[in-house]
Amino acid sequence: MFLDHIWLIPLFPAFGAAMMFFFGRRMQKAAVSTVCVGVVVVAFVFACVTVVEYTHFAHGTGQPFEKIVYTWLGSGDAHLSFLKRDGTPAQFNADFGFLLDPLSVIWLLFVTGVGMLIHIYSIGYMAHEGGYYRFFGYLNLFMFSMLTLVLANNYVLLFVGWEGVGLCSYLLIGFYFHRKSANDAANKAFIVNRIGDAGFILGAFTLAWYLGSFRFLDINAAARSGHYLIGDTVLTAAALLLFVGACGKSAQIPLYVWLPDAMEGPTPVSALIHAATMVTAGVYMVARSNAIFVLAPTAMKTVAIIGALTAIFAASIGLVQNDIKRVLAYSTVSQLGYMFLALGVGAFAAGVFHVFTHAFFKALLFLGSGSVIHAVSGEQDMRNMGDLRGRIPTTFKTMFIATLAIAGIPPLAGFFSKDEILWQAWRSADGGFPYLWLIGFGTALMTAFYMARLIFLTFYGQPRMSQEVEHHIHESPKSMTGPLVVLAVCSALAGFLGVPHSLGGSNGFEKFLAPVFERGTEAAIAATEEPHHPAGEEHRKLEWLLMVLSVGAAVVGGGWAYRHYALAGKDYPEPIAVKAPPLYTVLYNKWFVDEAYDYAFTGRRKLGDIRLGAMGAGEASSWFDAKIIDGTVNGAGWSTRAVATLSTWWDKWIIDGVGVNGPAILARMISYPTRLLEWGLVQWYALVMVAGLLGFAVYYVWK
């Protein structure tokens, strides 16, 4: 019953968005929140019931459920077929179809669940803002797009959701459209995402051309059929192209630059983009395409290296930022790097698990930061906060839990997922992979440091805000703290879904996902040619050791932060700035990446009058065109003119003088019928068309 109507899940938010689009302007705020939050709650309940029904359907085998509502493009007609690369014909078919398997079940649950909490939170947060209905309409549209993306059964429909998510992020980041910085950020997000989207759509079409279908099930079956060798060139190219798409959407090097700027949107939007929806789309897509990726070890290595680099790079920037939301943004980029690191080393389940836990604590952190900002009258700079823990106790408690979780303190959620990733990075190792572990370890250290720094600067130390602001500090309303508490409970407990074997757990999460990554895991292991597992007890000891190390890193990082910030007064010193000023400058300016992009691509930088980078190259070629080529043309023109003067003279005195007027008269005679072709009467042109029609017909009838 519910499973058959799975297509309704995305339609609920779409309905809300449509209501807002058509009637929103005239509705009361209460009605707007009832409709918009209501549809998401309904979607969540519907999703839960559907998932329950799915588990009955699958009987623990993880067998996918596919529901094709109708054929969207193509109809199975022979005339719509195209030729695959190997010359066999294949159908061009993109269904409006939905796929439910363990992977999409996880996404479905946390997208609707966390999304619902964020909606509820937004009621309180946006209560005094303009454009209330617009905001909720966009949020609902966002949910619709993300659910379409998650539930799609083929790349084309996934792309619909993918683009929809991009559009909504543009709309929401630019929500305060009267602020120029918001508009610029929205444009940046949109344009950077376009680069990724180009890669994604090329990858999807490459797959269709090579494997003959857009459907995930077909593609997975084909890829796992053993028909294609590991390291197949075309598949590697396709996987890399898909990963370009994932880079754009999930903010990996070099396309991560849009995400920190996305903080220009309202805080619930940041939470939605970072935790539940947009950025996890890339991870989802790579996990969804795992069958392709395991056939392309080069692509896998690329994913792992990019992920690891992103993780440590973003974490290092996060160490010194002062804007509370910006710290969290870089933390998201860093955590996404972790996820891709996991995917890249073949531990798909571990990556997905981290997405899952991350959804909770990152949503919590963002919503908490929103609550903090709410409390201090819109101030975002942590230098102007401090000593808030007693004044907004619920926010403090929940955010503290989230910080412990993200830092990886057992037994909170982040510990299990992060350690699983680090362990997998170490284990699936030969060659460079321990280095990946090392990078991850360093990142863990930094994560603990900057998260603790955030907490201490915000909630401890001495109050550094102005008198007036301090006077107004108050705890947020129930609709905001309620979601915080729920999320805090989730962040604390979610990890127990996937307790690893070494800690006496059963790793249920990985088991649940195993059918999706069936061949994936084995093939990845085979691909990295791991010669032997450190078996049994030794194996377990090693894992324990790594765990202790990373927990130790978290504690040490947190401790450093405590030492430097716990008692921060008005003009507290930044430890990095004190010890290594150049490093601080580099980090504070985000490694000058935006500036480098400005030099290389956007064309904002000028050297004197000359624009730099790609745009500069365009301008240079424009200059070349205008000066050199046109100069040549003009020169030719000048010389022609000179020659013409000469020939006038020649004509006047020699030709006419000699008396050869014949060619002129001839030319004039020819020009009359020629001119008839173009004399401005539309019906004459129609007549020529009729003549052409006659000509064709006569030719075909009497040929």
Add this chain to the structure above:
Amino acid sequence: MAEITTLHYLVVAAALFVLGVIGVLTRRNVVIVLMSIELILNAVNLNLVAFSRMWGNLHGQVFSVFIVVDAAAEAAVGLGILIAFFRNKETINVDEIDLLKW
């Protein structure tokens, strides 16, 4: 009177088509030119439906529905252009429209 065959319909359609072509090619009034285009489209539709009957399937009829859609779009845009044009030049004679820009 003999039985009516497909050819009869084709002849009627051909007559309408030729009438429409004459209208398009010779009239000065833009509105009548547009109406003549509708005549041509109708002749085509009649052909399509007649063939649809002849082959005993519905593709022709479906296609004629598309042509009706097209005719509606064409009429709307054509008349819109006509109004814009009339506003600028105070004339609706097609042979006075001989400049690309004014």
Add this chain to the structure above:
Amino acid sequence: MTPEMTPVATPFFFYLLSGLAIIGGVLVITRRNAVHSALALIVTLLAVSGLYLMLYAPFVAGVQIIVYAGGIMVLFLFVIMLVNIERTVKERQFNRIWPAGVLAAAALLGLFVSVYVKGKTLLSDPVTGKPLWPDPTISLPDSSNTQQIGVMLYGNYMFAFEIASLLLLVAILGAVIMAKKRI
């Protein structure tokens, strides 16, 4: 449930309707006054819709009446009244190239006639060897005509259908923008 509608007195109605259609067509292209042309065109459209009914195409006939006679022609009349100027009635009605136009149309007619004559006597389908225009053998089910057209529109022709809707959207926007005084 619904009885088949078999046209009666087919030749009589055929000649009546086609005669009406052709007379209407002649009036369309010869009247001085555009409103008279429009009324003649309506007669033609209704007659053609009657011919559709005789060809077992009731849905197309209904669409013809609703869209053409009820929609497009009202639009035409509307526009004629908006741009109504007395001058055009008194002016020259045909352009300077009308002999060439008539000549071309006559050639077209000659082509049609020769093709039809040839097709009736000489030509045949290259595959089956049957005449090019066989008499209809398969009868179209009349009662479910609309339903079948609907199935085809949303099945085989789905893509074309969506494109058509896009075309209409573009036409709406174009018409509005062009007819608006100030955008």
Add this chain to the structure above:
Amino acid sequence: MLTSFMSYLGSQFSPGVAGNQLWALIYILIIFAGVSVAVIAMNWLERKALAHFQVRLGPMRVGPHGLLQPIADALKLLLKEDIIPAEADQVVFWVAPLIGLLAAFTVYTVVPFGPSQAVSDMNIGILFMLGVSSLGVLGIVTAGWASNSHYPLIGALRSSAQMVSYEVAMGLAVVSAILMTSLNESGTGTLSMIGIVQAQQQQGIWFIFKFFPLGLIAFVIFAIAMVAETNRAPFDLAEAESELTAGFHTEYSGLRWSLFMLAEYAAMIAVSSIAVTLWLGGWMHPFPNLLSAPAWEFIFSLFPALTFGGLAAIAFLGAARMPGHSFFKIQRAGLAVFAALLGVLALLLLVVAIAGRHADTSIAARFREGIDYVYWFVLKVAVFMYLFIWYRATWPRYRFDQLMKVGWKVMLPISLGVLIVTAIVGVLVK
């Protein structure tokens, strides 16, 4: 010959089918006469009802309670001079009222007064009906243009814009009703007018109550749009006296003017018939699925006789209450005769109802059935006619921009929404 003719009529009860043109012709004549009579009665009723709404008496002098007033009016109109303005376009001026009349009356070819009481049963019935009724606007536009006068032209442009706009919402409302016909086991809907009523019969519900409140909303939209479609108050901008004298028929007089009136009232009856067919169960009596026992059938079959009996009683009462003055003698006698005629009609209907009470195939039974069907259909249409008068007496006129706003920005989105929701609910229920 007479017997063979009668047996032909007896053997062929189903209308409009090939080989049955004779019945079709008979129905055409009956309907034409019936609609004309209905228009005359409506004319009287409208004047009387409007008068009573405004606490006046209305026509009282010509015949008892002005019963003969419409006939006198018709005579006057026939005898009036037929003026064609000198600057008018003669041909088009002459043709315009005919177009309107033709469009209004052609619609009746598919109106189902009963399962076999219709001229024809086209399988595109509702489409045909919408198309033909949309032709009525041509008559108005051409009339306004041909008059070569300002008020008529403006009136014509207004009314054509109005009718074209409301046709869209109307069509979408109709589509949602048609969609409901396809919610049966086979999943095939129908456009045939008879088929639509039969679908309501099979599903055991009038479509106005289907998927409450979806059917109701669609019906209300149609009911509003049909008032606008017929240019009646409060949407009678095309003939707003205070602004445009009489709108598109300002220059018309005499017979031609009466043709416009006839077309207007015929169109009102026609659109009401569509509404009755699509949403109110057509010829079915109330609660057809609950009260279907033979006893109930018998009771319902007594209704026509009771109605006419009641009318007769009222007329008798009126005759009895006439003032005793000798001036009223003739009127009293006339009303008494009228009452007696109604009483006889009631008696005849009673006889038929009793004679045909068994549901068999005898002539009497079939006759009784036919009367029942037509009675219920006409009764429902009559309610709509009364509503038209009521609106006119109650509501002030819309402004033109308000009219357009309501048509495009309120009714169109709502009817689209109803259509979509109906489709979704239909799929879910299936």
